[in-house]
Amino acid sequence: MQTIDLRIDAGWIVPVEPHGTLPGHAIIVDGGRILAVVPTRAADLAYVARTRVALPGHALVPGLVNAHTHAAMTLFRGIADDIPLQAWLDDHIWPREAQFMGPEFVYDGTRLAAAEMLKGGVTCFNDMYFYPDAAARASLEVGIRAMLGIVLLDFPTPYASDADAYLQSGLAVRDAHKHAPTLCFALAPHAPYTVGNAAWEKVVMYARQLDLPIHTHLAETAFEVAQSREQHGGTPLARLHALGATGPGFIGVHAVHLDAADMDLLARHGGHVVHCPISNMKLGSGIAPVAALQARGVNVALGTDGAASNNRLDILGEMRMASLLAKVGSGDPAVLPAQQALEMATLGGARALGLERIVGSLVPGKAADIVAVDLSAGELLPCYDPVSHLVHVAGREHVTDVWVGGERVVADRVLTRIDAAALTARAHSWQERLK
Ligand SMILES: [Zn+2]
Known part of the structure; x- marks a missing residue:
């Protein structure tokens, strides 16, 4: 024995x-x-x-994998609903971030998110937000596994002033946590339309040098694709491919408005898609071509996006929505059966994050x-x-x-690691400040 x-x-x-x-x-x-x-x-x-x-x-x-979220934005849950993506960002989210976002915001918001996710069966999340050092502290405290984004944008925020400052801050956090068994890191340029070619080239260089995934929003709206065609002469994905960003470490989030050539490109180069059905529905972005991607062999994972545009961090719920939305989108009830939806929420997420040897299925040797x-x-x-x-x-x-x-x-x-009452008090205090 x-x-x-x-x-x-x-x-x-x-x-x-x-x-x-x-x-x-x-x-x-x-x-x-x-x-x-x-x-x-x-x-x-x-x-x-x-x-x-x-x-x-x-x-x-x-354990379920939430392959795309902005955990700290849980503090913005329900603060502005029923608005198109650009106006939602310009008029509601970015001004509040400029005023309130800082390490304590990220620490409390990420703890609140991690608590919600763990209680809903999510054991691993892929985060894109500022102050990843605070998100790391929160994740370690609550006991959830996390891939934290080394985020960057072309414009300044309270967190960093320019692309180099974003990269250096994020890489320093990665260095500080490189031995933590439940943390890993990805480069997380926000989107093709918020990061210019010069910064993308730096992202590609670091991704190759440090063997890090690239996690970015991609083709979320029809407007984004039209703008890219006009300004760059091609789709957002074609542009990122020309910059060298695609490959097996590429994680494209949303991917609602892909054309056939985009999908073929992802299939050929081994990129991953994170499908966020509820966020796409809530922002009226459209229906991602999940069945067409899977038919080409592209790995599709599931994400909630931030609680500010969902407004839950509930991957069990996303599984059901993904299955139903794929059936509505294709007119075919045989598309995305339950086993496949469950696989997207587990092993598909692990594959997207490059963690399939560690998590994603219940087999000997895995965590x-x-x-x-x-x-x-x-x-x-x-x-x-x-x-x-x-x-x-x-x-x-x-x-x-x-x-x-x-x-x-x-x-x-019941969460075993943290004091739920104290966390609730912190959430109430942010509610008073942010409203
Ligand atoms: Zn997002």
């Missing part, structure tokens, strides 16, 4: 790799990693667990990022197919327990 750290028995395990469900199995965890996924009887014969958790009415799924979803309540019965229920029936209110790297960071719906 082998002594191990943790054994979790569940009604069903949904490993994502392979597809389908494993009834009557247990996950064996040791040293923060998944050691085995085995039938209950085999676990009884082989392992003695220091901690044992039995969840007979639950499904265990891999024990595990989410327990209670499928026993009346509104989930009967349950013929847990995967279908995870996408179309269950909500984040059914998430009860979450482990990141084998540590139980949510236990019976």
